[in-house]
Amino acid sequence: MKYISDYIVPIGPEGLYIVDTGKWRTRRPVMNESTCKKCGICFLYCPVFSVERRADKSYTINYDYCKGCGICANECRFGCIEMVPEEER
Amino acid sequence: MPRIEVMNGNKAAATAAALCRPDVIAAYPITPQTPVVEYLTQFAADGIIQSSMSEVESELSAMSVVTGASLAGSRTFTATSSQGLALMYEPYFRASTLRLPIVMAIINREMISPQTLWGGPQDALTVRDAGWLQIYVEDNQEILDTLILAFRLAEDKGVLLPVNICYDGFYLSHMAERVEVPDQETVDSFLPPYVPTHIKLDPKRPMAVDPLTNGNLLTEYRLRHTQGQQRALGLIEELDKEFLERFGRCYGGLIEEYRNEDSDAVLVTMGSMTGVARVAVDQARAQGRKIGLVKLRAIRPFPAQRVAEALAGKKAFGVVDRSVSFGWGTGITFQETRSAMYASGSFMPALPFIGGLGGEDVTIEHMLHAIGCIYAAIDGAAPAGTVWLNKEITAE
Amino acid sequence: MNVFEKLASSEEMVSPGISACVGCNVELTLRTVMRVLGPNTILAIPPGCMGGVGVVGWDKKSGCKNPVFFPLLDNVASMLAGIKLHYEHRGEHVNVVAFAGDGATVDAGMQCLSGAAERGDKILYICYDNEGYMNTGYQRSGSTTKGAWTSTTPVSPQGKGGKRQNKKDFPMIMAMHDIPYMATCNPAFIPDMVGKVEKAMAVDNGLAFLYIYNPCLTGWGIPSDKSIEVSRMAVDCSFAPLYEVENGRYTLSYTPKKPLRVQEYVSRIKKFSHLGQEEIEALQKLTDTKWQQLQKLCEMD
Numbered sequence: 001m002k003y004i005s006d007y008i009v010p011i012g013p014e015g016l017y018i019v020d021t022g023k024w025r026t027r028r029p030v031m032n033e034s035t036c037k038k039c040g041i042c043f044l045y046c047p048v049f050s051v052e053r054r055a056d057k058s059y060t061i062n063y064d065y066c067k068g069c070g071i072c073a074n075e076c077r078f079g080c081i082e083m084v085p086e087e088e089r
Numbered sequence: 090m091p092r093i094e095v096m097n098g099n100k101a102a103a104t105a106a107a108l109c110r111p112d113v114i115a116a117y118p119i120t121p122q123t124p125v126v127e128y129l130t131q132f133a134a135d136g137i138i139q140s141s142m143s144e145v146e147s148e149l150s151a152m153s154v155v156t157g158a159s160l161a162g163s164r165t166f167t168a169t170s171s172q173g174l175a176l177m178y179e180p181y182f183r184a185s186t187l188r189l190p191i192v193m194a195i196i197n198r199e200m201i202s203p204q205t206l207w208g209g210p211q212d213a214l215t216v217r218d219a220g221w222l223q224i225y226v227e228d229n230q231e232i233l234d235t236l237i238l239a240f241r242l243a244e245d246k247g248v249l250l251p252v253n254i255c256y257d258g259f260y261l262s263h264m265a266e267r268v269e270v271p272d273q274e275t276v277d278s279f280l281p282p283y284v285p286t287h288i289k290l291d292p293k294r295p296m297a298v299d300p301l302t303n304g305n306l307l308t309e310y311r312l313r314h315t316q317g318q319q320r321a322l323g324l325i326e327e328l329d330k331e332f333l334e335r336f337g338r339c340y341g342g343l344i345e346e347y348r349n350e351d352s353d354a355v356l357v358t359m360g361s362m363t364g365v366a367r368v369a370v371d372q373a374r375a376q377g378r379k380i381g382l383v384k385l386r387a388i389r390p391f392p393a394q395r396v397a398e399a400l401a402g403k404k405a406f407g408v409v410d411r412s413v414s415f416g417w418g419t420g421i422t423f424q425e426t427r428s429a430m431y432a433s434g435s436f437m438p439a440l441p442f443i444g445g446l447g448g449e450d451v452t453i454e455h456m457l458h459a460i461g462c463i464y465a466a467i468d469g470a471a472p473a474g475t476v477w478l479n480k481e482i483t484a485e
Numbered sequence: 486m487n488v489f490e491k492l493a494s495s496e497e498m499v500s501p502g503i504s505a506c507v508g509c510n511v512e513l514t515l516r517t518v519m520r521v522l523g524p525n526t527i528l529a530i531p532p533g534c535m536g537g538v539g540v541v542g543w544d545k546k547s548g549c550k551n552p553v554f555f556p557l558l559d560n561v562a563s564m565l566a567g568i569k570l571h572y573e574h575r576g577e578h579v580n581v582v583a584f585a586g587d588g589a590t591v592d593a594g595m596q597c598l599s600g601a602a603e604r605g606d607k608i609l610y611i612c613y614d615n616e617g618y619m620n621t622g623y624q625r626s627g628s629t630t631k632g633a634w635t636s637t638t639p640v641s642p643q644g645k646g647g648k649r650q651n652k653k654d655f656p657m658i659m660a661m662h663d664i665p666y667m668a669t670c671n672p673a674f675i676p677d678m679v680g681k682v683e684k685a686m687a688v689d690n691g692l693a694f695l696y697i698y699n700p701c702l703t704g705w706g707i708p709s710d711k712s713i714e715v716s717r718m719a720v721d722c723s724f725a726p727l728y729e730v731e732n733g734r735y736t737l738s739y740t741p742k743k744p745l746r747v748q749e750y751v752s753r754i755k756k757f758s759h760l761g762q763e764e765i766e767a768l769q770k771l772t773d774t775k776w777q778q779l780q781k782l783c784e785m786d
Contacts, residue, residue, distance in 0.1 A: 112570075112571060112574050113567060113570045113571060113574065115567065140574075141570045141571075141573065141574045143566060143567070143570060143604065143606075144604065145563065145600060145604075146596065146597075146599070146600030146603070146604075147596060147600070149559065149560060149563070149596070149597065150560065150563040150566075150596070150597050150600055153556070153557070153560035153563030153564045153566075153567065153597065154563050154564070154566050154567035154570065155567060156564060156567060157556075157563065157564035157565060157566065157567025157568040157569075157570075157571075158567035158568065158570050158571045159567075160554070160564075160567075160568065161527075161567070161568040161571035161572060162571060163567075163570070163571040163574065165567075179557055179559065179560070180557060180560055180564075183557070289552075290527050290552045290554060290568055291527075291552060292524055292525045292526065292527065292551060292552055292579055294552075295524070295547070295549075295550060295551050295552045296547060296552060297541050297542035297546070297547030297548065297549070297552075297553050297554065298552070298553070298554035298555075299541070299554055299555045300541045300542035300543050300544060300545075300546070300547065300548070300555070301536075301539075301541065301542070301543050301544075302543075302544055303543075303544060306544055306545075
């Protein structure tokens with residue numbers, strides 16, 4: 001008998017289950033770093049933590065898992081983030 | 090040195106559990122199980138046990154607390170009866186499919202409705218396919234001994250399944266008998282500490298426990314589960330022999346046979362009524378009937394092969410049940426026994442008896458009547474259908 | 486360390502890709518809370534949104550780097566109590582945490598939670614209240630606001646329907662269990678939430694309960710980019726006030742600088758779009774009464 005699993009009981013010890021949510025996007029946030037005031041609001045409120053804080057306290061967007069929700073653009077008080085249509089892949 | 094004490098079944102269960110050094114105990118009181126909880130909390134207050142006790146607010150929580158603790162790696166114990174068992178059914182099923190070696194005493198009590206408190210294995214038998222191992226015992230010494238054995242059985246790496254030790258409410262739970270209590274050292278030598286290797290909630294060994302699972306994988310886990318039950322078949326016999334060596338007592342393993350070697354017909358019973366059956370068998374033998382007795386101990390896994398061997402070549406058998414399988418109109422262990430006989434290719438007359446429901450007494454007269462029906466069956470005059478052993482014995 | 490440094494320097498414990506709705510503020514809450522709690526945490530995720538999106542995992546993979554499991558919908562607090570007993574018995578400290586929706590907390594799991602609170606089981610129970618059984622299609626719960634459309638309290642084309650009963654005031658129910666720490670949070674107030682998680686983690690003499698009000702974008706009808714904005718409005722109109730109860734002492738965490746009317750909040754949410762003036766006024770009255778009650782409790786010594 002060939003088993004699918006080495007385990008006798010339902011456990012998940014083989015690493016993380018990851019959904020490629022970056023592929024969900026229909027629009028992407030684009031940050032204008034020159035006008036960014038580094039307030040950190042976008043960092044605090046991105047639900048997938050796609051806004052990353054650099055060592056020099058500036059912020060950048062990582063597009064790996066960004067779903068394009070637009071919260072960062074909506075919360076930014078200085079208009080530094082714009083939602084643009086996601087390009088064809 | 091073992092000590093002799095006069096104790097009722099509940100104290101025997103509590104004493105046995107205490108000797109097995111459970112890490113976590115959570116139990117909710119219900120008649121007739123309540124004294125088990127009281128004894129254990131008293132043991133804890135007296136410092137006899139170092140278990141963490143949780144005074145839970147219902148049986149749902151009792152099984153949940155114990156499941157959580159077992160997932161974290163604790164040896165755990167709990168106890169309940171009828172309505173409590175029904176209330177905890179959701180986590181109860183899961184305890185076996187998560188392969189947690191929890192030991193639970195079920196103080197068998199008839200299920201409501203009608204409103205009842207008294208003894209009978211309907212409660213545990215109804216949930217026999219929830220994946221737990223189930224052993225039913227006859228007297229208080231057997232409660233104590235089998236409960237200790239249960240932890241060894243449950244925690245065996247080839248089994249890793251929870252175990253129910255079932256004993257009749259009031260008939261055993263509240264009846265005092267002479268019981269020999271082994272000393273802690275002997276129990277420790279029989280029962281090493283529990284070290285989980287197959288499942289654990291531990292930041293030092295992170296894993297998901299019970300993620301969403303596709304059907305193919307689920308099927309495989311079910312298959313492995315049945316393998317655990319099958320392994321228990323052999324292990325129960327092995328452990329019975331080891332228990333004899335260490336503690337000086339044994340119970341026949343999966344079933345016990347009484348005066349069955351030269352019998353031509355067999356009476357099959359389970360639980361405390363077996364004591365009455367022994368007396369009836371002796372009386373029938375004195376009147377020239379070569380009746381034998383088979384006492385079912387393990388119901389899960391069902392000892393089909395042992396039962397088939399014990400009944401092989403006999404001319405008829407009857408099963409006295411203190412339970413009802415509603416859709417069949419017979420008792421529950423009757424169905425199991427008959428199924429085992431079919432599997433073995435034996436088709437002698439099989440007679441279902443139902444008696445003692447709602448805690449009513451199953452008397453010597455009832456047993457003799459059942460034996461009479463079995464012999465009538467050999468002569469081709471079996472009663473039609475199930476014989477209900479009521480207060481007045483009826484022939485229909 | 487300020488909150489930005491704290492969150493940026495802590496490890497992300499949840500899988501980077503989970504199938505939560507676009508903009509889901511429960512996902513924001515979970516990730517934030519887990520960054521604060523860290524790897525020495527056993528996490529219980531009952532059936533619900535977070536379980537459904539893969540936080541416990543699939544097949545042989547996990548949704549978290551720390552131990553995570555599915556309790557049953559109705560026994561979250563009790564399973565955690567058992568786990569905690571194991572580690573206490575061994576003298577080891579482990580964060581034992583529930584991240585449960587209102588279904589598992591206010592409805593099915595209330596008995597176990599109430600029992601655990603009364604016994605003082607040392608667990609951290611976090612409830613995310615999205616006012617319904619959202620993962621399975623937006624069915625109502627005991628925590629759904631009166632009048633709301635849900636799939637089991639639907640609304641006719643004439644605008645008749647919606648939930649007929651008031652929302653259970655669950656944070657107050659938990660506060661009245663006299664547990665050492667109860668606090669309400671909101672995903673639009675992340676620094677406040679982080680502080681409260683830290684306080685809750687430090688509780689070692691009983692159950693700590695965090696109640697997070699999470700407007701559900703898909704279930705309530707809120708555009709994804711307005712997730713935080715509308716969540717903030719719930720606090721600013723005092724419908725979902727932020728407060729703490731520490732050892733029986735009530736304190737407001739935040740008084741709205743520009744208080745809103747409930748009408749303004751409700752007008753942003755589709756599930757309330759059929760409400761008439763009378764119903765909205767009733768909600769305003771209820772909000773006002775509860776706000777006054779809270780003020781009075783905060784005035785006590």
